[in-house]
Amino acid sequence: MDFNKYISQKTKSIEISTIRHFFNIVKEVEDVISLCIGEPDFTTPAHINQGAIQALRNGKTYYTPNAGLFELREEISRYLKRRYQLTYDAESEIIVTIGASQAIDLAIRTLIDPGDEVLIPQPSFVSYSPCTILAGGRPVYVPTYPEDDFILRPNILEKYINERSKLLILPYPNNPTGAVMTQDQLNKIATVVTKNDLLVLSDEIYSELIYGTKHTAFARIQEMRNRTITINGFSKSYAMTGWRLGYIAAPKELTGQMLKIHQYNVTCAATMGQFAAIKAMKNGDKDIADMREEYDRRRMFILKSLREMGFKCFEPKGAFYVFPSIENTGISSEDFAKRLLWEGKVAVVPGNAFGKNGEGFVRMAYATSMDNLEESMKRIKAFMSKL
Numbered sequence: 001m002d003f004n005k006y007i008s009q010k011t012k013s014i015e016i017s018t019i020r021h022f023f024n025i026v027k028e029v030e031d032v033i034s035l036c037i038g039e040p041d042f043t044t045p046a047h048i049n050q051g052a053i054q055a056l057r058n059g060k061t062y063y064t065p066n067a068g069l070f071e072l073r074e075e076i077s078r079y080l081k082r083r084y085q086l087t088y089d090a091e092s093e094i095i096v097t098i099g100a101s102q103a104i105d106l107a108i109r110t111l112i113d114p115g116d117e118v119l120i121p122q123p124s125f126v127s128y129s130p131c132t133i134l135a136g137g138r139p140v141y142v143p144t145y146p147e148d149d150f151i152l153r154p155n156i157l158e159k160y161i162n163e164r165s166k167l168l169i170l171p172y173p174n175n176p177t178g179a180v181m182t183q184d185q186l187n188k189i190a191t192v193v194t195k196n197d198l199l200v201l202s203d204e205i206y207s208e209l210i211y212g213t214k215h216t217a218f219a220r221i222q223e224m225r226n227r228t229i230t231i232n233g234f235s236k237s238y239a240m241t242g243w244r245l246g247y248i249a250a251p252k253e254l255t256g257q258m259l260k261i262h263q264y265n266v267t268c269a270a271t272m273g274q275f276a277a278i279k280a281m282k283n284g285d286k287d288i289a290d291m292r293e294e295y296d297r298r299r300m301f302i303l304k305s306l307r308e309m310g311f312k313c314f315e316p317k318g319a320f321y322v323f324p325s326i327e328n329t330g331i332s333s334e335d336f337a338k339r340l341l342w343e344g345k346v347a348v349v350p351g352n353a354f355g356k357n358g359e360g361f362v363r364m365a366y367a368t369s370m371d372n373l374e375e376s377m378k379r380i381k382a383f384m385s386k387l
């Protein structure tokens with residue numbers, strides 16, 4: 001049977017992420033240390049798990065309101081105020097989603113009509129572009145450069161804006177580069193946003209994983225609240241990837257529209273997870289601080305090791321990735337990653353998985369144990385000496 005003729009053109013036009021493709025190859029190789037995976041190696045703190053366990057014991061197995069448990073939305077509202085001085089109404093301006101992943105899709109689908117353009121700084125996380133295509137929009141890639149520490153430059157952004165531009169994605173702290181944007185730098189982006197009448201989807205999923213500096217929420221920048229959809233979640237900061245929980249905070253005129261799609265495609269996020277998330281928001285600050293401290297120790301170790309080996313590597317200020325340049329090896333990111341995997345037994349993600357101008361780099365996640373990091377650095381050193 002010719003299944004192909006039944007598949008929509010939109011679906012055909014997107015590809016499985018290169019990261020997933022690479023994971024599948026990694027599975028074939030024995031005794032590999034993986035620095036591929038963008039998820040905490042920590043397990044979810046026990047007191048957070050208890051929230052879900054208690055919920056199940058108490059028979060909390062029903063649907064919640066579409067936007068999520070009101071108590072959780074209240075906690076999220078308090079958290080956003082406490083941590084980032086953001087004010088969002090729990091009743092009408094917050095939606096609990098199935099990870100930040102669904103939040104991204106939801107926001108893009110709510111806003112984008114066929115032909116609308118979405119500005120996506122690159123390198124960046126892999127889902128913005130396919131979500132845009134599935135909504136009928138056109139992704140427009142705005143390059144960021146290592147010499148700018150991978151931040152988005154307003155003058156470069158402006159070159160890619162035209163009358164069809166509708167939405168700007170702001171992916172900071174950034175996956176894969178670890179770049180963070182300061183308040184001053186964001187102020188300049190805000191000027192471009194206002195001048196060109198854009199909306200912004202600010203993906204702040206790594207907002208808690210920042211080292212030696214402070215996260216500035218884009219919605220905090222003057223006059224940006226009305227133009228910003230803030231996305232965040234529980235996966236990275238609370239080590240809760242498997243719970244699939246995230247959220248959107250935005251003006252009610254936007255969340256009201258988003259809720260229509262959310263209601264039809266997921267109804268609500270899983271109920272027991274939402275009870276766990278309440279515990280995370282109430283008592284999770286210490287867990288975050290402890291994990292951040294450990295990530296920071298690993299960050300400094302991996303950065304120092306790579307630089308000692310001669311890699312050019314920008315100091316990441318956020319998330320849990322380093323993004324060293326492999327340009328001087330003279331081989332492509334993909335070949336480098338494949339050879340390192342087969343010959344050096346270390347798995348890293350080729351930089352071009354995050355967009356064309358990630359070519360010449362590889363992403364290494366330091367969300368793995370110090371023992372693994374130490375061993376992987378030894379292996380990379382041995383591999384480089386034979387290259």
Ligand SMILES: Cc1ncc(COP(=O)(O)O)c(C=O)c1O
Pocket residue numbers: 038098099100101102125171174175203205233234235241244245246
């Ligand atoms: C920048 C970024 N945004 C969103 C996500 C999705 O996270 P979640 O697990 O909440 O769906 C990820 C996951 O890797 C990410 O790196």
